[in-house]
Amino acid sequence: MAEQVVVIGAGIDGAAVGVELARRGARVTVVDSGPPAAGTSGATFSWTNSNGKQPRAYHELSIGGMRAHRRLAGEVAGSDWYHEGGNLEWGDDETEREQLRRKVDSVLEYGYEARWLTRAEVLRLEPDINPAELPAEGIAYFPSEGWVEPARLIGHLLSTVDIERCWHDAVTGIDVAGGRVRSVRLASARRLPADAVVNCAGPAAAQVAALAGLELPMNNTRGVLIYTSPVAVSVARVVHAPRVHLRPDGGGRLLLHTHELDDAADGATVDEAAVEKVVEAGCALYPGIRAASVESVRVGVRPIPADGLPVLGRARELPNFHFAVSHSGATLSLHAGALVAAEVLGEDRSEELAPFRFERF
Incomplete structure (x- = not known):
């Protein structure tokens, strides 16, 4: 030993x-x-997810990770770092919708929980979303997913x-x-x-x-995140919309991201127009975000073997x-x-x- x-x-x-x-x-x-x-x-x-992860061994390892988070949070009184609110995702065009259908089919084959929701069902989960930004149907919901505050x-x-x-x-x-x-x-x-x-x-x-x-x-990449000021908007889960990804970040703040935003980073500097574009997409999805300001923009490095x-x-x-x-x-x-x-x-x-x-x- x-x-x-x-x-x-x-x-x-x-x-x-x-x-x-x-x-x-x-x-x-x-x-x-x-x-x-x-x-x-x-x-x-x-x-926290095992959403479309391949091969099967990676999927199962991720499932084990999600269970470990759930178990620890249940064992610790007052735990405040783990949030299992689920994840919503939808596509913007037929190509994206087909990709999402294939992903849902693949995770269902593994026994992973996923289901399709209508606009009305999503609005019951996320009442502050702008209905005009949602398709009438074909919105994927992965209820066991969530996020942690590292x-x-x-x-x-x-x-x-x-x-x-x-x-x-x-x-x-x-x-x-x-x-x-x-x-x-x-x-x-x-x-x-x-x-x-x-x-x-x-x-x-x-x-x-x-x-x-x-x-x-290693093939490390940059990751850019936008943190808002506290805002009175009800967001209870991870949301992957076509032009913005977001989730709560504690204290009434929201965290916004897109892969295109990652490409706008030059070292620790991020193109302001790219930040504004993502914020505007967030405001279109949740109009209440317009009452918030950008509190910080952080550039991290993702470790990718x-x-x-x-x-x-x-x-x-x-x-x-x-x-x-x-x-x-x-x-x-x-x-x-x-x-x-x-x-x-x-x-x-x-x-x-x-x-x-x-x-x-």
Whole structure:
């Protein structure tokens, strides 16, 4: 059993892995170059779903993640980070509608809950939507989906166990000898002995892997999110409309996004016209949003392994170096984190983790 484990990254994956390791008896140090939740976890749509995820193993892993969120939220009195309000989606033209029909058919084959709603049924769920923006029928509803507030979840997780925290101290080196990781070096000149290391570094996962002599192919992308000021508009669930995606974000704020908005980012700068276009689409969908202002626009980096699937578990050539890297961290974190932690501590999780091994690259 690995007694001393260094977890690199204090986002939602690192917190989940670190907490599970500590609960299982390991001594854990979580390291991050900044504060917890300051990276991708602080700028994410954080939609919990298994909506059209392929292959089947990825779908099932995501289902496990959704169940883990539901279970934890049910166990913790006053939990306020998990919201299972469902997800609405519809298309704008026949091509989009056909794509949505195929997606619904595919998830129904897997036993995933989905159903078709009419405009009148959607208005009973979301009474502040502009009816003119809705088709008369053909609106897909995925009732088990929702979203998490990552910073709140990370704060809860880190508060439940005794772990050593090294914030604002970047990893600068990983010492390997005899085919195993021996220690982790930090910018502060500290050296952390390690029986095992877990790479939860998100967008920086490839750089961390390289420090251990491993090549992890990543296709990271930028993600742009618009946060409104508090507004008296009733939005209770995730909504994927043709020209805007949105959800509540606590305190009466709303979170808006589109994939086109992501393309409008140049580093940390986002084209103002693109932001205005998304806000206008949000106002058309929910007219009450016109009373709000744009409070902030955040640019995050999405960690996406080269084939789009998570990278989980140990590396064969360096068996005490482990990965927990995924584009779907908000959905997967609790479940995948538990699987990775169990393997770090010697349990056989080959069946669940086989499709997501580093060696597939």
